[in-house]
Amino acid sequence: MQLSKVALSVLALAAFTHVHAKEYRLERAGNVQIYSPSQNMMTKQIPEQLPQLGSEASELNFAVQNETAAIIPLCPTLVTGNQYTLNGATSGAAACYHFEISERSKTTALLFGQSGDTNVDLSVIKHNEDDSLTVIGASTNAGTADEVVIALTEPGHYYWYMDVKESDGSPFHFGAVVATQLDAYEFNDTVATATTLSTGQNNITGNLDSANDIDLYQFTAVNGQDLALNFNSNGAADYIFEVFNNGWVAISQNEPVPISGLQANQVITMRVRANSAVPNNPNNTYNLTVSSVVASFSNNKVSGESNVNRIPLAAQSNPYLTTQAYRNVSWGVTLLDSTGAPIENATATLRIIKANSDKRHTFTTDANGRISKTVNLGTCSPDIFNIEHTEYSYGYRNRWRSEVQLGGWQILIPTNVDADNDGVIDLIGVGGPNVPFVYLGHICDQDLISSVPS
Incomplete structure (x- = not known):
């Protein structure tokens, strides 16, 4: 598609907000019993003893922090990278589980596989060093739609907090994927968190920290001026570069692509995603320039x-x-x-x-x-x-x-x-x-x- 004579459409946010949780690779780790924090989570009273989850969860890590730790988890500890299954949730209940982050990373918390009359919201909560709690992200999609929370996570303690709005007792799954090889533009996987580029010339070097990472960028053509996009990389086959023009349009790599016919203050949205045909290598980088044409x-x-x-x-x-x-x-x-x-x-x-x-x-x-x-x-x-x-x-x-x-x-x-x-x-x-x-x-x-x- 020749973009140089096509006026790109203004971005529709709804087209980009959904992330397919099933695309993330999680190791199956079995069932967990529901731990409802009730007032313990709301008033932050630390429970005297964490509950025993039974034989189905025997492989899970429920280690309580040692006596010298500054923070004692309020909920049972699970491990990131695993897929856990909850059964028998009841409407109006809540479920809480703790996970720990050891180095600065991007965490994608997931709740998926809902069916029937189940509708569960997902929040990620940070347990701060002063023993306070901070919600760092929430996903509240309607019905059985997947819930995804993406956040930059510094080393520390965090919780999956699941608010059961409706349930017929059918099972659903949750987990978290943690990526540590971040570029300077994380996190920008959704339109809401897209990297806003300057109105001048932009030269970006980035990477994809996982096969599921997506880097989104937005440029506002303040004057409606002609633009030039140029995308190249040291692992060209690793990436697919696209511009939104009434749908995602793939852009040629290693050559400047002109865009004209823009209106004043029109927003151009671009994304870089992994090529599923090639194994992801976070050590490879790409370079993207978004420039006004010097006429x-x-x-x-x-x-x-x-x-x-x-x-x-x-x-x-x-x-x-x-x-x-x-x-x-x-x-x-x-x-x-x-x-x-x-x-x-x-x-x-x-x-x-x-x-x-x-x-x-x-x-x-x-x-x-x-x-x-x-x-x-x-x-x-x-x-x-x-x-x-x-x-x-x-x-x-x-x-x-x-x-x-x-x-x-x-x-x-x-x-x-x-x-x-x-x-x-x-x-x-x-x-x-x-x-x-x-x-x-x-x-x-x-x-x-x-x-x-x-």
Whole structure:
């Protein structure tokens, strides 16, 4: 599907909120007896002794914290990564189980397999060091729909808390999947927690910590400007990159994909998910750039110091030294999107060539889309000698002799798109096929030969 001429639809939240709990891999660990915290959980009175769960749960870990622990669990302890089954729940009851997190992670708590008239809500509660409780996430879907709570979990103690709204006694399952290999953008598995990208240019490096991980990103095209998406990775087959356009549309990898026809403030939603045909490797990473297309530039100027005693065309006409400087050149340019608005965090490069020196000075635009920098020209080794010119100043006729190193400059501005499909990002700027460089005269030495009243 060619997205460059399609206006993407504004995101519908409901299309992304459901997660299929059955997609998560949990080890079957048998049945557990219902432990209802009743007032113990609500008033936080620690029970004197945890209940015995019987022979069906003999393989479960119900270890009570040792006497030196700061926190004693309020409910029986179970192990993450397992699938547990509850039978015989009654309407209006609650069930509670404890689990422990040993390192910073993303925890996906699950309640699934409801049937008949069963409707159970799921919360994840943290037992804080000061012995208080904090609900860090809840899922309250209607009827028998799966309940999923995804949260960043620091090391500590947590609970599955299940509120039985309705039940005919039929069994259901619960568990939790814990992932520890997180990137800087976790957690963003749902639209509600999607990573909001800046209105400027964005460069993201991430990973998928499990086969079930999904990374969601949202970009707001404030001006309705044209965009360019580019997705690549060191394990390209691991990932599927998609954009929401009245449904998820797969996007090509390793090449810029333009998107146009957007309205002002339109939200673009993107996701990265695992390729189920390839084993997940959390050590592989992907790179995603979401950028406004740089369509034009303005207010461009490259100049030497304000006090430069310029060599006129009559003195050095071949080539004419368009830009002249002693030590530094000042450079300014504003980068604009397809609507003419300035772009923040876009880049441009001032390339300066002298003799065997080829230096590229790359800078990033500020919030006003502007680059204003001073660049040092480095060592000056003249290759044009004995350039004489006359200057009139304060009633005197001054004769000067100069030594100059010839050079040239270009301004290179990546547009972020490859319009001609040659595999190279298109450039705009100053200097190109017709006028490759603007001549630069680096003035190494300038001597006053004579000065007489005019």
